[in-house]
Amino acid sequence: xxxxxxxxxxxxxxxxxxxxxxxxxxxxxxxxxxxxxxxxxxxxxxxxxxxxxxxxxxxxxxxxxxxxxxxxxxxxxxxxxxxxxxxxxxxxxxxxxxxxxxxxxxxxxxxxxxxxxxxxxxxxxxxxxxxxxxxxxxxxxxxxxxxxxxxxxxxxxxxxxxxxxxxxxxxxxxxxxxxxxxxxxxxxxxxxxxxxxxxxxxxxxxxxxxxxxxxxxxxxxxxxxxxxxxxxxxxxxxxxxxxxxxxxxxxxxxxxxxxxxxxxxxxxxxxxxxxxx
Amino acid sequence: xxxxxxxxxxxxxxxxxxxxxxxxxxxxxxxxxxxxxxxxxxxxxxxxxxxxxxxxxxxxxxxxxxxxxxxxxxxxxxxxxxxxxxxxxxxxxxxxxxxxxxxxxxxxxxxxxxxxxxxxxxxxxxxxxxxxxxxxxxxxxxxxxxxxxxxxxxxxxxxxxxxxxxxxxxxxxxxxxxxxxxxxxxxxxxxxxxxxxxxxxxxxxxxxxxxxxxxxxxxxxxxxxxxxxxxxxxxxxxxxxxxxxxxxxxxxxxxxxxxxxxxxxx
Numbered sequence: 086x087x088x089x090x091x092x093x094x095x096x097x098x099x100x101x102x103x104x105x106x107x108x109x110x111x112x113x114x115x116x117x118x119x120x121x122x123x124x125x126x127x128x129x130x131x132x133x134x135x136x137x138x139x140x141x142x143x144x145x146x147x148x149x150x151x152x153x154x155x156x157x158x159x160x161x162x163x164x165x166x167x168x169x170x171x172x173x174x175x176x177x178x179x180x181x182x183x184x185x186x187x188x189x190x191x192x193x194x195x196x197x198x199x200x201x202x203x204x205x206x207x208x209x210x211x212x213x214x215x216x217x218x219x220x221x222x223x224x225x226x227x228x229x230x231x232x233x234x235x236x237x238x239x240x241x242x243x244x245x246x247x248x249x250x251x252x253x254x255x256x257x258x259x260x261x262x263x264x265x266x267x268x269x270x271x272x273x274x275x276x277x278x279x280x281x282x283x284x285x286x287x288x289x290x291x292x293x294x295x296x297x298x299x300x301x302x303x304x305x306x307x308x309x310x311x312x313x314x315x316x317x318x319x320x321x322x323x324x325x326x327x328x329x330x331x332x333x334x335x336x337x338x339x340x341x342x343x344x345x346x347x348x349x350x351x352x353x354x355x356x357x358x359x360x361x362x
Numbered sequence: 363x364x365x366x367x368x369x370x371x372x373x374x375x376x377x378x379x380x381x382x383x384x385x386x387x388x389x390x391x392x393x394x395x396x397x398x399x400x401x402x403x404x405x406x407x408x409x410x411x412x413x414x415x416x417x418x419x420x421x422x423x424x425x426x427x428x429x430x431x432x433x434x435x436x437x438x439x440x441x442x443x444x445x446x447x448x449x450x451x452x453x454x455x456x457x458x459x460x461x462x463x464x465x466x467x468x469x470x471x472x473x474x475x476x477x478x479x480x481x482x483x484x485x486x487x488x489x490x491x492x493x494x495x496x497x498x499x500x501x502x503x504x505x506x507x508x509x510x511x512x513x514x515x516x517x518x519x520x521x522x523x524x525x526x527x528x529x530x531x532x533x534x535x536x537x538x539x540x541x542x543x544x545x546x547x548x549x550x551x552x553x554x555x556x557x558x559x560x561x562x563x564x565x566x567x568x569x570x571x572x573x574x575x576x577x578x579x580x581x582x583x584x585x586x587x588x589x590x591x592x593x594x595x596x597x598x599x600x601x602x603x604x605x606x607x608x609x610x611x612x613x614x615x616x617x618x619x620x621x622x623x624x625x626x627x628x
Contacts, residue, residue: 140470162364164470165375172463173383187364301466 098227101202105226108204109151114240116270117148117208117233119216119256120263123296126210127267130290133307138292140303142167142179144212146294150240151205151226159188159207181211185222185230193228202226206239212294212302216256219296242274249273264291264306264314286312372467373460373488385453385460386491396499400429402454404543404575404582405436405446407507407522408555409536410564413599414507414520416444417568419543419576420591421583422451431586436594438603440465443481443508444596448541453492454502461485461504478510482523482531490529501527505540509598516600517558543575543582550574550628565595565606569614570628577626585615 115128115137126148128137137156138148141163149156163184171179188207196202209222221233236254238246253266268284276282291306291314298304306314369375373384381387400422407416418435421428429451437458439445445461447454464484469475476484485506492502506523513519522534537555539547550571559567569585572593576584585592592611597604606614622628 134473136473139473161471164467165364165372168372168463168467168470169376169380172459 098197101196102227105196105202105204109206109226109239110241112150112152112240114238114243114246114271114274115148115150115208116236116238116246116250116267117210117221118236118250118254118263118267119219119221120258120260121216121256122260122293123302124210124212124219124221124294125260125263125267126208126290126292127264127271128290129271129284129288131288133287133290136290138290138305139164140292140301141184141209142171143176143301144294145179145181145184146210146212146292146303147207148210148239149205149207152203155203156205156207159191159203159205162191163188163209181209181220181222185209185224188224189228189230191228192224192226196227208233208237208239210294212296214296238270245274246270260293261314261317264311265317268315286315370468370471371484372464373484373491375467376460383460384491385456386488386494388495390495390498390500392498394499397425399453399500400424400433400451401581402433402435402448402451402541404539404541404547404572404579405448405505406539406544406547406551406568406571406575407444407446407505407534407537408551408559408564408568409507409518409520409522410559410561411517412519413509413561413597414444414522415561415564415568415595415597416446416505416507417565417572417593417595418446419572419583419593420586421581423581428583431583431589432591434594436596437462438596438598438605439481439485439506439508440469440475441602442475442511442598443478443506444598444603445485445507446505446540447502448505448544449502450495450500453495453500454504457488457492457502457504461488464488475511477512478508478521481508482506482533485523486525486529486531489525489527493528496527503527503540505538506531507598509600519600520598539571539575541575541582543572543579546578547571547575561597561599565597566614566618568595569593569611569618573618573622574628585619587616587619 113129117126126138126146130137135153139160141147147160147163166187167179192203203226205226207224211220213219221237223231223233223237235256236250238250249270253269272284273281291311293304294302295304376383402422403419405418416436420432422430422433436446439462445458447458465481504525510519510521522538523531524534524538525531537551554567573584576582592615595606595611
């Protein structure tokens, strides 16, 4: 008969934590920060199709580092939960806090009950009316949740990145300033001998939750728009995605009716098309 | 329940975790129930150059009564498509909301929008799910139209799909109407529709067709000048969906009404 060795619960938890931490530290990092016009996500990602940053709901975004299959599973779960709650109640009743709590429960249960914890760290960000109203929740592999003060970094060497980010970040920065600050923070580590390095624009995954938009606020920033932001040429707004209408500056009439889909609410109130009322 | 690997479809997910939220899954007592709930009436859709126009009147009826004067039956399904509902209003609105979530859900999970045909097929299967209730008089029939981003010719990218109670999407050429006044609206469109209309002309034509429907069908409401209630008119073009403002529809509807002052037949 096989002999069962005794391991103290403390030792088991420590081993699991170590496994998760090591797994997360191997991956590339991501930062999330509030800026004047919304919440910015920047992740170092070599793939343009396997996303680390995604949309969950109207004003909620998701960023993750670690093992792709594990956080992709969590992302899908988040979208399902948000869509189910939004349909059962109202679109306004889907909040980042509820989602962060659900993730904490799931990750906490996996950490204690399963033999291998999820090697992921995730951020649930909700954009508010002003940078002060934004909320960023960090949920870690063991299910602990932290409310972060307007900026956060995840992944390998997150502490060093956070240090740079803390110096660079101001809540009233423009999008271009915020993208460059994030870029500076991400590239401050990982060079030879711990020195800074350069990251090409095509290795960055960038997205925003645009606080001036009504309905679905999530947008990816890619290609020429991203290069322009990194070069500091486009100070203010990002160009709308091809085929999309420009951002209305005032909430449209449709937006006041949250029971209908906001899927295209942001497209219905082209401010420049409307006669002044 | 949320973390199981599986489908990108929200309705399939619902059928597993909350089947009572799907309109077709509720047990109904036997018997006809046709007159117990408000009915939404006429919707028209017209394909124009570079897009499609959909318009609906504002009346809901219950038997011989007007249940609501300002119901909204035309809605955006997603950023590039429109859905209008006729039939039992409550179930129709529920189906329409579910369809909106379905499209948005797929887009978020997969990172790409469904094709226009995919959206129409999805709507068809949702209508099919309601067949039992439809046979007891609680039928819902939608009209679906959208801008096809994959179309080779942008001028012909506006496409219209109609459905019957058993699902079955049928692509329509040029124009279509559904609801109690659809017979009259379609007759009007048959004589006035020309391929390649501009969006503005198609908008006016849609309001004219609804006027003709209201003229001959008591369940369809005409432009209500005293209460300032006008048809809901939406367009789907390469720029996305757009709802005409009340001021814009008021101008069009008043133009149609003043035209009919001189010639009631239009």
